[in-house]
Amino acid sequence: MRYAVMAAGVLVALAAGGPAGAQGDMIAERRAGLGGLGQTMEAVANTVRSGGDTRALVPRIEAMSAFMSTLPNLVPAPSLTPPQAQGTNPGQTRALAAIDANRADFQTRANNMQTAFATLRTAAAAGSISPDLLRSTGGTCGACHQQYRAR
Structure with a gap:
């Protein structure tokens, strides 16, 4: 009987932690993807500035495009921050509640x-x-930051 009660308690604890764990995974995936996006944009900018071969960047750009298709699903409401400085609650990020x-x-x-x-x-x-295309792409990124990211 004692083991059955303990087992039930463990199952309840695991069930309660499931959504929070899933949210943490989404936040980690979002952060990794956005970090990769920033690194890719930096690599593109460096290659354009140096006059290097941009063809090697195609797989990275494709990966970022694929990530962007998943981004809206990686922003659970509990991870959003009121329009203030960085949230202090566990799991909060600089993604605004907007x-x-x-x-x-x-x-x-x-x-x-x-x-x-x-x-x-x-x-x-x-x-x-071209540098103009790079600026235009960066501007598209920045438009989302202005509206939906805390500074």
Whole structure:
């Protein structure tokens, strides 16, 4: 009997921790993806500045486009921060609560990034990313940051 009660307690604890653990996984996946996006943009910028071959960047750009297709699903409401400085609650990030109120716009901005990455990918494959295209792609990233990321 004592073991049955302990086993039931463990199951309840695991069930209660499941969503929180899943949220933590989503946040970790989001952070890793956004970090990779920043690293890819930096690699593209460095390659363009140095006049290097952009064709080698195609797989990284494709990976970032694929990540952007998943981003809207990686932003659970409990991880969002009120429009203040970085949240202090466990699991809070610099993603603003405005995302939850404007999910359709957030999805549109993620779609815009996928489109920008498709254009960047095409130019990279041709070996011809221009500084203007790079700025335009960065501006598409920045438009989301201005609206949905705490400073």
